[in-house]
Amino acid sequence: MPHMEMKFKYQMxxxxxxxxxxxxxxxxxxxxxxxxxxxxxxxxxxxxxxxKQMLDxxxxxxxxxxxxxxxLDFIKESIEFCLYQRGLNATIITCDYGTMITELIxxxxxxxxxxxxxxxxxxxxxxxxxxxxxxxxxxxxxxxxWKISKKKNIKIFQVLFDKPPFLHIKDLxxxxxxxxxxxxxxxxxxxxxxxKNNISFISIEKxxxxxxxxxxxxxxxxxxCKQPFSLNAVPSIxxxxxxxxxxxxxxxxxxxxxxxxxxxxxxxxxxxxxxxxILNRETSEGESYxxxxxxxxxxxxxxxxxxxxxxxxxxxxxxxxxxxPEMILKLDDIACFVANxxxxxxxxxxxxxxxxxxxxxFVFVDDSRIECEWVKNNIPDVSVVNxxxxxxxxxxxxxxxxxxxxxxxxxxxxxxxxSYKAIREIEKIKKNNINLEAFLKSLxxxxxxxxxxxxTIDRIEQLILKTNQFxxxxxxxDKKYIKNNKNNILAFRFKDKLNDYGIVVVLVYETSKEVxxxxxxxxxxxxxxxxxxxxxxxxxxxxAKIRSCKKxxxxxxxxxxxxxxxxxxxKMNAKESKVSSIYDINIDSNLKSDLIKIKNIKKVLExxx
Amino acid sequence: MGNExxxxxxxxxxxxxxxxxxxxxxxxxxxxxxxxxxxSLNQIxxxxxxxxxxxxxxxxxxxxNFANIGEMVTHLSNLEANIE
Numbered sequence: 001m002p003h004m005e006m007k008f009k010y011q012m013x014x015x016x017x018x019x020x021x022x023x024x025x026x027x028x029x030x031x032x033x034x035x036x037x038x039x040x041x042x043x044x045x046x047x048x049x050x051x052k053q054m055l056d057x058x059x060x061x062x063x064x065x066x067x068x069x070x071x072l073d074f075i076k077e078s079i080e081f082c083l084y085q086r087g088l089n090a091t092i093i094t095c096d097y098g099t100m101i102t103e104l105i106x107x108x109x110x111x112x113x114x115x116x117x118x119x120x121x122x123x124x125x126x127x128x129x130x131x132x133x134x135x136x137x138x139x140x141x142x143x144x145x146w147k148i149s150k151k152k153n154i155k156i157f158q159v160l161f162d163k164p165p166f167l168h169i170k171d172l173x174x175x176x177x178x179x180x181x182x183x184x185x186x187x188x189x190x191x192x193x194x195x196k197n198n199i200s201f202i203s204i205e206k207x208x209x210x211x212x213x214x215x216x217x218x219x220x221x222x223x224x225c226k227q228p229f230s231l232n233a234v235p236s237i238x239x240x241x242x243x244x245x246x247x248x249x250x251x252x253x254x255x256x257x258x259x260x261x262x263x264x265x266x267x268x269x270x271x272x273x274x275x276x277x278i279l280n281r282e283t284s285e286g287e288s289y290x291x292x293x294x295x296x297x298x299x300x301x302x303x304x305x306x307x308x309x310x311x312x313x314x315x316x317x318x319x320x321x322x323x324x325p326e327m328i329l330k331l332d333d334i335a336c337f338v339a340n341x342x343x344x345x346x347x348x349x350x351x352x353x354x355x356x357x358x359x360x361x362f363v364f365v366d367d368s369r370i371e372c373e374w375v376k377n378n379i380p381d382v383s384v385v386n387x388x389x390x391x392x393x394x395x396x397x398x399x400x401x402x403x404x405x406x407x408x409x410x411x412x413x414x415x416x417x418x419s420y421k422a423i424r425e426i427e428k429i430k431k432n433n434i435n436l437e438a439f440l441k442s443l444x445x446x447x448x449x450x451x452x453x454x455x456t457i458d459r460i461e462q463l464i465l466k467t468n469q470f471x472x473x474x475x476x477x478d479k480k481y482i483k484n485n486k487n488n489i490l491a492f493r494f495k496d497k498l499n500d501y502g503i504v505v506v507l508v509y510e511t512s513k514e515v516x517x518x519x520x521x522x523x524x525x526x527x528x529x530x531x532x533x534x535x536x537x538x539x540x541x542x543x544a545k546i547r548s549c550k551k552x553x554x555x556x557x558x559x560x561x562x563x564x565x566x567x568x569x570x571k572m573n574a575k576e577s578k579v580s581s582i583y584d585i586n587i588d589s590n591l592k593s594d595l596i597k598i599k600n601i602k603k604v605l606e607x608x609x
Numbered sequence: 610m611g612n613e614x615x616x617x618x619x620x621x622x623x624x625x626x627x628x629x630x631x632x633x634x635x636x637x638x639x640x641x642x643x644x645x646x647x648x649s650l651n652q653i654x655x656x657x658x659x660x661x662x663x664x665x666x667x668x669x670x671x672x673x674n675f676a677n678i679g680e681m682v683t684h685l686s687n688l689e690a691n692i693e
Contacts, residue, residue, distance in 0.1 A: 016631050016632050019631075020629070039626050039627070039658060042654075043626045043627070043629045044629075046629050050629070073650050074650070074654075221653075221657070224653050224656070224657075224669060225650060225653045
């Protein structure tokens with residue numbers, strides 16, 4: 001029965017295809033690319049690239065061009081996979097073997113025709129060209145290659161040089177009497193020092209050291225196909241590059257959620273008591289936990305928000321932080337402390353609500369496999385690290401993921417941590433039924449109207465782009481619009497006794513004959529619950545009157561995440577008009593008598609006259 | 610299962626992973642023409658994967674001269690016999 005047989009075969013294939021797709025989804029969600037066998041890693045990456053169109057994703061799209069003088073064909077798909085896992089749907093082109101320099105200096109090259117948003121320039125020690133003339137000449141050669149990309153506003157990721165594999169060659173040609181390794185070190189350092197403000201550098205030497213020269217320099221593979229590293233190294237390298245790129249594009253993780261027992265110290269505090277947990281410099285185990293805490297403390301001072309999620313009772317859990325002399329982490333470092341016997345997925349959901357940060361910015365670490373699996377299954381967007389075995393390796397277990405890699409640590413990062421302290425105070429007061437209004441007032445809050453200028457424009461654009469929860473609709477405004485309409489843009493800085501929060505509110509409006517129309521209004525979640533919106537709407541009413549408007553209108557669209565804005569506008573008595581999603585605000589009503597003061601408004605109130 | 614059959618099975622697994630196609634079946638008279646994606650780069654992947662799987666070193670020039678899968682299997686089988 002040949003006919004029957006054919007049908008059967010076809011069905012098998014279809015089944016295979018479905019199985020393959022499900023498998024891919026599983027790998028994307030919960031696997032660590034580094035832990036896959038290299039051949040499987042490459043297989044899965046290939047499958048992603050083939051099936052991308054069919055996958056349903058909400059990721060950011062980027063166009064990336066990777067330029068090098070060696071063969072990138074084997075690693076390209078893996079980089080694409082790792083970027084995808086970090087929230088970036090990349091379209092990647094690579095250049096042909098040996099064409100890196102011409103691709104960069106020819107304005108009509110394949111690279112520029114592709115119109116990439118980002119270029120990754122990836123030379124190796126083989127591409128050193130000015131060894132004879134010294135590092136300074138080397139630096140000026142490589143920096144000259146950026147000219148066209150800069151002119152075209154393409155962001156550059158420059159991979160710094162790796163080190164050669166030779167142990168004994170001391171190049172005799174060099175007049176400066178330094179060896180190639182030293183020449184490279186100087187060049188790398190000088191490039192970074194001189195251009196750190198314009199170019200994003202990736203220091204790949206760290207990785208070379210980490211994976212070892214044997215895998216980094218595989219001469220046989222190089223001879224076979226002009227790829228300098230072994231196939232075994234492909235997962236580590238693609239993962240490392242992708243973490244760096246993702247970090248530079250803002251896709252780093254923001255929150256680290258910590259288990260306590262056997263994560264921050266050895267043993268169960270509930271059984272042993274605070275005096276007997278294993279956290280000391282006398283035993284290797286105790287020292288491991290101290291070192292792990294030190295590492296976490298460093299992450300924290302680089303802007304990572306810490307939370308605790310532990311199955312303990314609150315009092316016992318906190319005791320370790322307040323009483324144990326060897327604790328490196330203090331209660332003050334923890335933005336949100338949850339200790340109870342609820343399941344951890346629910347607790348992490350609580351932490352998410354409390355911090356107002358999305359799950360995909362969360363990393364959860366726990367020594368218990370069951371807890372880790374539970375969280376993974378219930379909240380797949382949270383990255384989970386299962387710490388296992390000897391606590392001596394905990395640091396490496398967490399560090400190797402590169403979750404928190406970012407380009408720079410800004411003032412904003414440090415402030416962010418402070419502002420969670422304020423949220424915590426507010427939550428405490430709410431719980432204890434103390435007069436919240438009185439407390440908020442005692443913080444001496446003040447809003448300052450900031451004008452659109454070169455100092456503020458980046459932040460204004462970014463806030464409109466990044467805000468999810470308090471925004472009226474999806475309209476966005478680029479720098480050009482902001483500059484041209486600066487008289488119709490209100491940007492507010494918020495300050496109180498605890499902190500200067502920077503620019504946290506932006507409102508874009510326009511006025512016609514009778515109507516002041518609020519085109520969009522965004523506010524950072526860090527300053528929710530501070531009654532800021534009421535002060536601002538009162539100001540808008542004043543502006544409307546001065547500009548002889550009789551009505552205030554705005555477009556409020558129900559989005560996935562902007563419930564906060566919907567509710568706030570309800571409180572301001574916004575009424576939906578006959579046109580759906582257009583709301584009216586009563587120009588004469590007064591909502592609250594005791595409003596936050598706003599500084600610097602003289603000019604905007606004079607403007608309309 | 611004879612030794613060559615075993616090698617053929619292992620080889621099939623390697624091909625399935627490299628070409629990411631679990632329905633791919635190998636037979637001794639197949640050539641590079643029969644698999645669409647079998648280009649020079651995938652050829653290198655195949656060589657490196659075989660070296661790993663069978664713990665042998667392969668001579669690239671020799672492999673490029675094989676007429677079909679069957680010759681490759683025989684070659685691998687001979688190499689394995691030499692090691693033992």
